[in-house]
Amino acid sequence: MLGELEYKILQVLYDLWEQQLKLGAIEELKIKTGRSKDDIERALSILEQNKYIIWTEKRCI
Incomplete structure (x- = not known):
């Protein structure tokens, strides 16, 4: 089961992808x-460990 922050980040990533067809950087996640x-x-x-995302570049999504 995901914690509150992990769930929120996953939701923000999905929303960013859906709206912009790209994923946000860590700075954008900090703001949101x-x-x-x-x-x-x-x-x-x-x-990443729970296989919800693939995080290839550790400085951005």
Whole structure:
């Protein structure tokens, strides 16, 4: 089961992809979630480990 932050990030990524046909950078995720870069990177790692995303470039999505 995903934590609150992981779920929110996954939802933001989906919304960004649906609206812009691209995925947002960490800076955009910081703005939309109100969380720190470390929190977002930790959440992205969890999403990647659980196979919700493929995070090939660790500096952006």
